[in-house]
Amino acid sequence: MQRGLRVTISGRRKSVLTAAAVAGLVVSGAPAALATPSADAVIAEVYGGGGNSGATLTNDFVELGNRGSAPLSLDGFSVQYLPASASASSTWQVTKLAGSVNGGGRYLVAESKGMGGTVALPTPDATGTIAMSGTAGTIALVNGTTALTCKTAADCAADPQVKDLVGFGDAVVREGTPTATLSNTTSAARAASLADTDNNSTDFTVGDPTPTNSKGETAGGGDTGPVDPGTPAKIHDIQGTTRISPFKDKKVSDVTGIVTAVRTFGSSRGFWLTDPNPDSDPRTSEGLFVFTGSTSPAVAVGDAVTATGTVKEFYPDAPATSNYQSLTELSSAQWTVGTHGNPLPAPTKITPDQIPDVLAPNAGGNIEALPLEPAKYALDFWESHESEIISISDARVVGPSNDFDELYVTTKPQQNPTPRGGTVYLGYDKINTGVLKVQSIIPFDQQPFPKVNTGDVLTGVTSGPVEYSSFGGYTLFASQMGPAKDNHLQKEVTARQRPGQLAVATYNVENLAPSDPDTKFAQLAHGIVDNLAAPDVVTLEEIQDNDGATNDGVVAADVTLKKFTDAIVAAGGPHYQWREIDPTNDEDGGEPGGNIRVGFLFNPARVSFVDRPGGSATSSVGVTKDHGKVHLTQSPGRVDPTNDAWTDSRKPLAGEFVFQGRTVFVIANHFNSKGGDQPTHGRFQPPVRSSEVQRQKQATVLRGFVSQLQAADRNANIVVAGDLNDYQFSPALAQLTSGGLKDLIATLPAAERYSYVFEGQSQVLDHILASSSLRGVDYDVVHINAEFADQASDHDPQIVRFRPSTGNQVEDLFYDVLDYLDQLLGRTAPRK
Known part of the structure; x- marks a missing residue:
């Protein structure tokens, strides 16, 4: 998978980072709270940045909502707060509640007031003094007023007093996984529907704080001094001639336009305005988004609107450090609708x-x-x-x-x-x-x-x-x-290897774990059997341990691999055997607790694996000679696994195979992800590709090991395969091919050089590199996943068919003739 895990980090927008852009989401190893979802009162919003530097609001707050249709009494209830990383001496802080929350209504609890901020909360329904963290912590809605004693997610989930709970930032106590980290200007808010799946990262999104009390009043109702009427502005004035509005963080008024579209669902609701009277500057947009949070706006397409609000530049993460561009929008808006049914400006x-x-x-x-x-x-x-x-x-x-x-x-x-x-x-x-x-x-x-x-x-x-x-x-x-x-795109099927050809494939199976549905195993298995024509050897990437992402110290993957090989047999394939080396727990990156690794499948009816003891998570494979023949000191063995080039990354796995009396060395790889790279479409141009540094180090180490093999035997049959997480034109691939290995993707026409689709760009992440000794090389990228909505993995597999060299020109010529005859006769069955 490119760019590590794909996770939600944006506040209001459903945003996905695939390694894009991060290497993985680190969460606590503690089990997540999984209490029964509340049928009525839930926590609707939490905000701990009140009164802090950069904050607009003066107070922290907790907002409750009632999912039910009938009023719910909160007498005897409390909201309680626990720090994100609670120590043995940490205690829950308590704010007692009173009154009730109407069906479908809200209830606002004001907490600690800071020295900063300019806008007061609307009149709260309850008031406490809890000084919440602006970034991370846990809030619980409790049927009781005695301080909770639980300190873990599991213990809190088992406490019947806890009616609802939200962990934000890196909170240890949370439901499911916590929300993203908050800031002095952002809160975590549940969707307007108050949906409760008991997974905080699913239920809550991060965005502008929108405190609402039981009367429906919002922020700004307190005594904040003279009212700022705002500066009259047209939309093109607000948008300006650069990416940042000249009115950023300023209040504007008399903003006029026609409503052209409305978003009425999700956590980023609002409407778009376009001024039907544009200026003459092609740089200034005439459109503006009016953000209304989780509340659907009472406007319709075609309405003529005059609005007042504060101009904001929305970033999906912290503005000071964001790599992304911003969206200019009108926030905390008020508006009046004039006429209805107006013609829309032409698109x-x-x-x-x-x-x-x-x-x-x-x-x-x-x-x-x-x-x-x-x-x-x-x-x-x-x-x-x-x-x-x-x-x-x-x-x-x-x-x-x-x-x-x-x-x-x-x-x-x-x-x-x-x-x-x-x-x-x-x-x-x-x-x-x-x-x-x-x-x-x-x-x-x-x-x-x-x-x-x-x-x-x-x-x-x-x-x-x-x-x-x-x-x-x-x-x-x-x-x-x-x-x-539907243009009926078909999944590709590669040719079957001939009797004298060894077929080696590589396949990233995307975090495969026993907990994955049987349909995924079956689809991957049919890909191996039907689309790849049952290769003799398959290097696998992203095999997880026996309990997947559960972070409990388990590192063995035999259950995962048995389930996969059984699925291959069920799909009509051979009885593959496997070889791999369990990593040290949580040392190889990827999904926390998953312990992903590379490994080999091989068909023992066609090829033999040479087992040599000594391979471990930290021992390094070497090269030796015995009676003039080159061998690995360990098989399987990891390539220099303690080298810092492999920090938080998968270690290459070398294996020694014998096919028809000829030795073939196969090295399986999964280089570090593109996590941390600036996006190609971000505000920094050209983007910095910081992850390339580690992949160049990895390529240097791997190239050094290949050089040892070639120094011992210049005719060594070597295949380097796997998800190298980089392009064919990258520095890492230049390093790998500098000593004679050929990157086979480069032998295809330019338009066919891809194995992955990211943000609509067909590109190369997976590679098979071959030594020059391989004869009759036949290479194929088999497109069965990346281009399809229904995919078993986000990567397409690749395969190479070849005749290993014997090191003797006469013998090689003899085998070449046999293979040529097989090709003429269309023979795929073993020779007798």
Whole structure:
């Protein structure tokens, strides 16, 4: 999987980081609380930054909500707070409650007041003195007023007094996994529906604090001094000519426009305005998003609106350190509706030649302050149309729909097309600027989100406002979605190896664990048997231990591998054996507790594995000679596993195989993820690819081991395979191929060089490298996953078929002739 785990870090937006952009989400090893979800009162919002530096609100607060339809008495209830990492001396702090919360209503509890902030809470329904952390902690709604004593998630889940609980930041006590970390300007809020799945990271999103009391009053109702009427401004004045509004953090008034789209679900509700009277500057957008939090706005498309509010630059994470671009929006807004049913401003129709081919200025840093040049740079073009309505027609899908209800299309269909409908990424300076993410603001009960594969088409017109999204770049939020046309993309099937050919495949099976559904095992197994034609050897990446992500010290993976090999037999495949080495607990990166590793499957009816003892998590494999023959000192054995190049990363696994009397060395790999790299579409251009440093170190270590093999036998048959988490044009691959190994992906036509699709860009992460001694090399990337909405893994497997060298030219020529005859006769069965 590229860029490690894909996790939600954005506050209000459903945002996904795949390694994109982080290497993994670190959570406590304690079991998560899994109490029964409350049918009525729940915690609706928590905020601990009140009165702190940079805060607007003067107080911390906890907001409750009633999921039920009848009023609920809170007499005898309390809200309680525990620090994120509670010590033995930590105690729960208690605020007693009284009164009731109406069905569907809210109840506001004010807590500690700080020295900062300018805006008071609305009149609270209860008041306490708890000084909550602005970043991390636990809040519990308790049926009782005695301080809780539980200090772990499991103990709190078992306490019948705990009616609801939310852990935020790195809180040890939480339900499921905690919310993202908060700040002095952000709270964690439950969706307006008050849905309660008992998983805090699912139920809560992070965004602007929106305290609401039982009367429905919101912040700003207290005595905060003279009222600021705001500066009158047009939308194009607010948007300005750079990425940051000249009115940032200032109040504006008399903002006029026509409502062009409304978002009525999710945690980022609001509406989009467009001024029907634009200025003459192509750099200034005429669109603006009015953010209403988890409350659906009482406006309709076509309404003429005059609004007042505070201009904010929304980032999905901490603004000071964010790598992403911001969204200019109007927050804490009030508005009046004038006339209804007004004609909408015409959308900007996106044509193939409209988006510049160059992504962004080469600024050597932050581009936010640079004047926009929409005719020159693609990112500037989209920014100059931020929150305006755009339309695309008959758009080809280049990234399949996913679990986050998003897909990618191309607005430039002739830009580096693949034969199967995608758009291929061929260099750091060759980003496909026509790629555009599409999500929907149409309620799914009115139009379900389409399930499409690469090469399918959104026919007719798809239109809606365009915004920057931290994961995927600029996004069309469709208020009109064109019907999907199925172009019937087929999963590929590779050729079966001939009798004299050894077939070696590599397959990243995406965090495979016994807890995965049987359907995943079956789909992966059929991929091995039917699509890869049962290779003789398979290097596997992302095999997890026997209890998957449970972080309890288990490192063995025999249950995982047995379940997989059994599934292969059930799919009609051979009885594969496996070899792997268990890692040291939590030392190899990936999903916490998962202990992912690389390993080998091999078909003993076709190839033998040479077992040599001594391999362990920390012992290093070496090269030795015996009677002129080169061998590994351990088989399987790990390559220099204590080298700091492999810190928090998988260690390569070397294995010695014998095929028809000839020795073949196979090295399985899974280099470190792209976590920590700046996004290609972010505010820093060109982006810093910090993760490359470790992969170059890893490539250097691996290259050194291959050199030892080749120094001992220049005709050694060597296959280096796996998820190297890097491109064919990267420094790491340049290092690996510097000594004679050939990266086989480079032997394909440029348009076919991909094994993974990330943010709509078909690209290379997986590789098979071969020594020059291999004869009759036949290589294939087998596209069965990355381009499909229904995928068993996010990676496509690869396979190489070849004849190992004997080291003797006469013998090699003899085997070449035999293989040629097999090819002429179409023979795949073993020779007699």
